[in-house]
Amino acid sequence: MHAKAVTVVSSPSPKPGVAQGGARALRSFGCFVVPIILVVFVVLSGRETISGQSDPSDADLERASGGRTVALGSASSGRRVSTVPLEVYVARVLAGEW
Numbered sequence: 001m002h003a004k005a006v007t008v009v010s011s012p013s014p015k016p017g018v019a020q021g022g023a024r025a026l027r028s029f030g031c032f033v034v035p036i037i038l039v040v041f042v043v044l045s046g047r048e049t050i051s052g053q054s055d056p057s058d059a060d061l062e063r064a065s066g067g068r069t070v071a072l073g074s075a076s077s078g079r080r081v082s083t084v085p086l087e088v089y090v091a092r093v094l095a096g097e098w
Contacts, residue, residue, distance in 0.1 A: 061087040 056064075065085035072089075073081035092098045 056091070058085075058088055061085060061091055 062085040065087040068086040069083045070086055070089045071081050071083055073079050075081055089098070
């Protein structure tokens, strides 16, 4: 009896990571670039809507004064003395109105 040698030829198995290297690189790129694009988009799109503090109204300033007032005028000259809430007075002085 003669034994016949049988040779099985198979395609070489790919090295680990070689066949998937492109997909892995794409995933790494996506994990890095996508968050940066989202942050830039949020910052640029919100530029028109995000504002600093809005100007308070006189009613807001009166509430913030807590009942403290400033008397303006001269009682000795006979001119009328007007009473202004403290925060309204400070806001107008800083704005250059008085």
